[in-house]
Amino acid sequence: MRFSPRQSDVMIVAGTVTYKMATAVKRIYDQMTEPKWVIAMGACASSGGMYRSYAVLQGVDQIIPVDVYIAGCPPRPEAILEGLMKLQGKVAKEPWVKNHFKPTEPVRCAQ
Amino acid sequence: MRTHPVANRVAVTQRIGRINFVSTTQDIEIRDTATKATGAANELSDLQCEKMVLNMGPSHPATHGVLRLKLEMDGEVITKAEPDIGYLHRGDEKIAENMTYNQFIPYTDRLDYLAPLANNVHYVLAVEKLLGLEAKIPERCQYIRTICCELARISAHLLGLGAFAMDTGAFTVFLHTFTEREKIYYLIEELTGARFTTSYTRVGGLSRNLPENWLNELSKFLDEVEVNFDETDTLLTRNPIFLERTQDVGIISRSEAIDFGLSGPNLRGSGVEHDVRRANPYMIYDRFDFEIPVGTKGDAYDRYVIRMLEMRESVKILRQCIKDIPEGPINVDDGKVALPSKEKVMTSMEELIHQFMIVTQGQAAPVGEIYFGAENPKGELGFYIHSLGGGTPHRLKIRAPSFVNLSILSHLLPGYMMSDVVAILGSLDFVMGECDR
Amino acid sequence: MTTAADLVLQLKGKFGDLISEQKEFRGEITVCVTEAERIAEVCAFAKDELGFDYLIDISTLDHYGEDPRFTVVYELSSITHQQHIRLKTQVAEEKGEVPSVTSVWRTADWHEREAYDMMGVKFAGHPNLKRILMWEGYPHFPLRKDFPLEGKPTEVPEIAKTGVAPLEGGPFVTVPSNENTSRREPRRRNPEDWQN
Numbered sequence: 001m002r003f004s005p006r007q008s009d010v011m012i013v014a015g016t017v018t019y020k021m022a023t024a025v026k027r028i029y030d031q032m033t034e035p036k037w038v039i040a041m042g043a044c045a046s047s048g049g050m051y052r053s054y055a056v057l058q059g060v061d062q063i064i065p066v067d068v069y070i071a072g073c074p075p076r077p078e079a080i081l082e083g084l085m086k087l088q089g090k091v092a093k094e095p096w097v098k099n100h101f102k103p104t105e106p107v108r109c110a111q
Numbered sequence: 112m113r114t115h116p117v118a119n120r121v122a123v124t125q126r127i128g129r130i131n132f133v134s135t136t137q138d139i140e141i142r143d144t145a146t147k148a149t150g151a152a153n154e155l156s157d158l159q160c161e162k163m164v165l166n167m168g169p170s171h172p173a174t175h176g177v178l179r180l181k182l183e184m185d186g187e188v189i190t191k192a193e194p195d196i197g198y199l200h201r202g203d204e205k206i207a208e209n210m211t212y213n214q215f216i217p218y219t220d221r222l223d224y225l226a227p228l229a230n231n232v233h234y235v236l237a238v239e240k241l242l243g244l245e246a247k248i249p250e251r252c253q254y255i256r257t258i259c260c261e262l263a264r265i266s267a268h269l270l271g272l273g274a275f276a277m278d279t280g281a282f283t284v285f286l287h288t289f290t291e292r293e294k295i296y297y298l299i300e301e302l303t304g305a306r307f308t309t310s311y312t313r314v315g316g317l318s319r320n321l322p323e324n325w326l327n328e329l330s331k332f333l334d335e336v337e338v339n340f341d342e343t344d345t346l347l348t349r350n351p352i353f354l355e356r357t358q359d360v361g362i363i364s365r366s367e368a369i370d371f372g373l374s375g376p377n378l379r380g381s382g383v384e385h386d387v388r389r390a391n392p393y394m395i396y397d398r399f400d401f402e403i404p405v406g407t408k409g410d411a412y413d414r415y416v417i418r419m420l421e422m423r424e425s426v427k428i429l430r431q432c433i434k435d436i437p438e439g440p441i442n443v444d445d446g447k448v449a450l451p452s453k454e455k456v457m458t459s460m461e462e463l464i465h466q467f468m469i470v471t472q473g474q475a476a477p478v479g480e481i482y483f484g485a486e487n488p489k490g491e492l493g494f495y496i497h498s499l500g501g502g503t504p505h506r507l508k509i510r511a512p513s514f515v516n517l518s519i520l521s522h523l524l525p526g527y528m529m530s531d532v533v534a535i536l537g538s539l540d541f542v543m544g545e546c547d548r
Numbered sequence: 549m550t551t552a553a554d555l556v557l558q559l560k561g562k563f564g565d566l567i568s569e570q571k572e573f574r575g576e577i578t579v580c581v582t583e584a585e586r587i588a589e590v591c592a593f594a595k596d597e598l599g600f601d602y603l604i605d606i607s608t609l610d611h612y613g614e615d616p617r618f619t620v621v622y623e624l625s626s627i628t629h630q631q632h633i634r635l636k637t638q639v640a641e642e643k644g645e646v647p648s649v650t651s652v653w654r655t656a657d658w659h660e661r662e663a664y665d666m667m668g669v670k671f672a673g674h675p676n677l678k679r680i681l682m683w684e685g686y687p688h689f690p691l692r693k694d695f696p697l698e699g700k701p702t703e704v705p706e707i708a709k710t711g712v713a714p715l716e717g718g719p720f721v722t723v724p725s726n727e728n729t730s731r732r733e734p735r736r737r738n739p740e741d742w743q744n
Binding site for chain 1: 682683690695696697698699700706707708709710711713714715
């Protein structure tokens with residue numbers, strides 16, 4: 001098992017994100033290589049949850065873009081599996097392939 | 112393993128071999144003149160005094176939770192360690208000043224989130240001590256709370272041992288302990304409605320009674336889990352690799368353990384026979400027959416063995432509870448403390464008023480302050496409640512065992528090698544949710 | 549077996565007027581030390597002579613609007629005698645400093661750092677009085693009564709940036725009184741509520 005942000009595709013933010021931890025989360029997100037997706041797991045990561053206080057970031061989507069939100073505190077295992085399947089469905093519809101590679105245009109040589 | 116610093120450095124050079132910081136001419140000088148050894152070693156020390164600063168960051172697979180360790184290392188050996196906590200500080204104590212006593216129970220779930228039932232029970236016991244209700248809690252409620260505490264203890268130790276074994280390399284043990292935890296989750300879900308974060312107890316009693324047939328399923332589970340303990344024993348306890356990694360690692364002496372305020376298996380591993388269930392018995396612990404395992408050397412292996420033995424003692428207590436549990440009410444008879452039954456609330460005026468007062472204002476606590484400490488799986492969990500009357504506390508301080516257990520790290524780690532750090536962290540068994548609150 | 553009351557009598561015998569009368573509530577004995585400057589002496593005596601070798605906890609209380617504003621509470625326990633007492637001492641806001649007891653029990657190190665971080669009470673003679681739960685450079689002391697639950701916006705570049713949590717008028721907890729609804733059910737806890 002390799003725990004390295006560089007080689008991963010999905011980052012699951014599980015648990016409460018505090019303001020102190022927010023810089024670390026942002027740094028790990030920046031270290032990931034494209035293409036990357038983010039799952040916010042649980043109520044605390046999605047929106048701050050029941051911790052409306054001075055030290056908790058109210059939702060990790062304030063610092064990084066999130067693709068799938070999983071509700072629950074904590075989410076049931078079935079909910080996490082469904083969240084992963086929803087992410088798979090989202091990836092299947094991604095348009096980035098079309099933006100980066102246009103297979104319909106013929107290759108032109110420099111003249 | 113604390114050797115003389117100069118000798119250590121010389122030994123390190125020899126081990127590193129070709130990665131030499133010393134030029135060849137000085138090398139010859141050392142080898143030729145033994146009398147110049149100390150002088151040359153000092154020059155060696157000047158050249159090699161560049162220590163490496165390594166940051167075991169908050170997001171790391173081997174630190175259990177979000178703990179940051181700033182390690183200053185000389186090669187593999189650690190010379191200075193500074194833990195940096197607070198990455199999971201959510202402001203629980205400030206939130207408690209704005210909540211009634213019953214409203215704070217879900218926050219106590221998430222303190223030591225590996226044993227939420229135990230936290231619920233201990234918090235409610237603290238509030239009941241403040242209200243003066245300790246003697247009035249019915250018998251059945253006390254037995255059910257004891258069952259919850261001991262089940263939580265087994266669950267927390269299973270995870271602690273599983274994660275510790277996984278960090279030292281034994282991945283099978285981790286999967287073994289987690290199958291047993293799944294069974295505990297199933298039992299807890301039948302009892303409280305949630306696998307985790309149960310919020311089961313209320314001030315003055317419990318939220319619901321035991322479901323039918325739950326005690327039979329619990330006895331069946333206890334038989335299965337003892338088989339699992341034996342299997343984990345055969346995998347780890349006399350395993351030479353595990354022994355090599357944990358014996359004589361992280362030795363805490365008896366006086367250090369008391370001076371640094373350790374509690375739980377960490378304190379007992381160093382030879383101090385202090386268990387809050389025996390020292391200041393709360394609930395009905397003085398009725399049960401169980402032993403307190405105490406270690407001798409205070410190393411990581413002792414703490415592992417104590418956790419294994421404690422789980423077996425918990426199974427013993429659970430068996431005694433299942434045999435002796437009586438029938439009866441589960442809530443205190445006082446209308447001002449425990450919510451009355453819904454039929455009475457809908458029909459009678461007095462119960463309606465009580466329900467309204469308890470839900471909106473909370474139980475009326477007297478002016479005063481108490482401290483209640485109880486034996487959490489991680490150590491002594493304490494609640495200090497200072498009340499100025501009314502339904503919300505003026506100050507609620509949570510004495511978290513993991514916070515105090517971690518303070519010993521800057522004293523304990525220097526002198527050990529990098530891979531020992533992982534073993535030491537696993538053996539201290541802390542939870543950051545509790546440490547940072 | 550020596551009880552907590554006997555040990556407190558010995559403490560009073562040594563320090564006399566410095567120790568106030570003991571208060572007993574729910575089976576626990578609380579004793580006030582009238583001069584905060586000498587708390588370290590009292591603690592050293594408690595550890596060496598009376599056998600209180602285990603410091604359970606150090607807490608702080610904020611009496612907003614009263615003077616002295618802060619109280620520091622020490623929970624002491626003895627493993628040999630199995631007894632527990634509580635020592636309290638008051639600190640005024642201007643002085644804001646208490647001698648540290650890290651020389652008596654090494655566990656006081658982190659407890660005092662947390663008390664400084666959360667309440668702003670300084671400990672003289674502490675080896676490393678830095679913030680422990682919040683980050684270096686955070687300008688406020690969160691557990692004070694005049695600091696709101698939702699926090700204040702701050703920024704320490706490269707380290708952390710805080711915002712204000714949306715409370716939407718909550719948490720909704722009533723204040724016991726006989727007055728009308730808007731006084732009895734305040735939408736938010738204000739610092740003024742603690743002053744009466």
